Ligand SMILES: Cc1cc2nc3c(=O)[nH]c(=O)nc-3n(C[C@H](O)[C@H](O)[C@H](O)COP(=O)(O)OP(=O)(O)OC[C@H]3O[C@@H](n4cnc5c(N)ncnc54)[C@H](O)[C@@H]3O)c2cc1C
């Protein structure tokens with residue numbers, strides 16, 4: 191890596207002002223529940239649980255409409271001052287279950303944020319509109335007639351403007367460039383990713399919290415805007431359950447967590463509001479509703495939770511790749527998403543992940559000298575990932591959120607043969623692309639694989655790999671669904687405006703409302719859909735908001 | 741990187757250990773007495789027995805990675821065991837319970853023998869015994885054992901590769917300086 195160049199370009203940011211520190215000095219109302227010494231009661235017009243993509247957008251729009259807002263977040267309030275680009279700090283501090291959340295059978299590792307800003311504080315900034323084919327499926331199957339590219343366009347435009355989402359102009363880092371070169375050598379089209387960044391120094395540490403506030407996450411955009419309008423933030427506070435009185439929520443009970451977010455303190459946090467917005471993310475929102483024992487006659491709650499399950503392929507390149515440096519995702523290919531019908535054999539999107547030592551070491555197969563040699567080649571490692579589009583085929587029903595004995599959630603997600611078949615094709619695609627880009631060897635990330643030295647060898651060996659859990663490494667950073675929206679209560683939990691079908695003043699504005707997966711990275715879909723839903727809620731509550739400019 | 745054959749790649753865990761043993765780096769010598777009277781640090785979660793287990797597992801998992809000189813080797817191993825303690829203590833209580841169950845299964849002599857095939861204590865187990873236990877679990881037909889292997893792998897790797905001590909060997913320059 192040209193370390194010099196990076197520190198030089200970062201020199202422009204020598205004095206990094208921290209908008210959170212500054213806001214607190216200006217007098218934001220922020221309660222750190224881990225420091226409580228008595229019970230806390232908060233009243234507001236709208237209570238929002240979770241401060242990620244959905245919660246952040248809702249907080250800004252509702253507070254701009256003049257409503258009194260309280261935000262409840264189970265994670266800590268950390269900001270650029272705390273972001274040191276160190277994996278060993280970031281994963282335990284900013285991620286659910288130290289970035290080691292697993293599905294019930296331990297077959298899939300799930301990355302989700304748990305901090306103010308939610309997953310947007312740690313995500314990789316790739317921004318895509320909801321694919322038209324996905325929206326068409328929702329209109330056909332779920333009666334979501336207003337979910338068309340045309341009707342959503344103003345909401346996408348609004349959020350793209352708000353979060354500085356534009357195609358990445360800088361030359362892709364070598365990790366991404368290899369995807370581009372290998373694919374184009376095989377005639378597979380690729381394109382440039384759009385990112386939500388402003389003044390990005392191309393550092394590559396988005397996953398550990400952006401140290402210079404270039405990433406336009408909820409932490410530095412919508413949440414400060416809401417706090418500037420007098421919204422209240424309570425962090426280290428876990429929403430435990432809603433109280434239901436007749437058809438309405440009458441209050442929200444939260445617990446205060448200690449500074450390390452593990453044990454609960456003996457103080458009660460209660461919230462009363464006119465309307466309640468659950469935005470605790472997929473898994474989090476269904477879990478909250480399950481704990482609240484809300485009516486769910488068709489047992490839809492928590493069902494059909496999707497992951498875009500990811501498989502990976504690691505190549506040893508002849509020269510340094512330094513995939514830990516530079517914007518993590520700048521090139522992608524949707525070619526294999528649309529090779530078949532959306533409800534046909536599993537399609538997949540190709541991207542690359544950033545390659546940092548800890549995450550790579552836990553992800554790569556093997557141990558001892560074999561494993562050591564792989565990680566020893568960190569600088570020459572190039573990794574491609576394939577995210578499988580789940581939820582469109584009868585044999586891809588996703589997973590189900592359950593509550594454990596201690597009422598913490600767990601996702602039971604069986605990987606079906608339908609998905610395994612797609613994953614095997616994806617291993618082949620990725621290996622072929624890597625060899626086309628000049629890889630010395632390619633290792634499908636699977637315990638029974640080893641670094642193959644030719645495409646011919648790889649093709650034969652991948653065809654024979656046992657596609658089984660806890661042999662193939664499967665990960666996910668895109669949890670969606672579990673509180674599906676739809677026109678009818680038969681197959682959904684909320685309506686197209688995010689309003690609960692059976693509980694009058696309860697709304698869900700986050701990634702859990704998707705009735706299927708998206709087939710693309712979710713953040714922009716959540717921003718736009720939450721903006722639309724929040725604007726309608728403001729109107730319902732008698733407030734007007736600026737309609738998005740068309 | 742020199743190309744691997746399948747056998748080599750999968751077996752190197754084992755071979756590496758044997759080589760280390762032959763090179764005269766005898767774990768049992770390094771550990772005369774109680775191996776983890778690690779006074780420099782207050783363990784949050786790991787019991788004395790857990791530390792012996794993790795030291796044995798980390799020695800095998802990180803074969804070829806840890807320094808071979810005995811004092812440096814022991815210091816690195818202590819770092820890895822502390823790292824695992826930190827990692828486990830950051831997990832939610834329900835998950836910590838699961839980890840404890842796994843450690844319990846591996847520490848209770850009868851289950852350690854039957855499930856892991858290790859009949860001596862972890863401190864006295866040879867490197868190759870530990871490595872063959874890990875290989876057996878890694879490819880076991882029983883998914884529970886495979887997930888146990890994955891959990892150990894993840895804990896040890898996270899503990900080791902999270903720290904700068906591991907970065908020189910792999911060429912990782914560490915994060916850039918921004919302020
Ligand atoms: C490492 C990583 C990389 C990613 N990269 C990209 C990318 O490049 N592009 C993209 O589009 N998407 C990406 N994503 C996914 C994207 O960030 C998420 O899909 C999106 O943020 C989800 O929004 P959400 O509002 O549904 O939930 P989240 O953003 O996850 O927010 C939910 C919040 O609710 C809180 N919460 C949960 N339960 C409770 C409770 N009971 N009480 C109080 N608070 C609670 C959580 O702590 C969290 O802060 C990435 C995700 C990760 C983890």
Ligand code: SF4
Nearest residue numbers: 390391393394396400
């Ligand atoms: S690459 Fe990511 S972490 Fe680095 S400056 Fe840009 S947005 Fe921030």
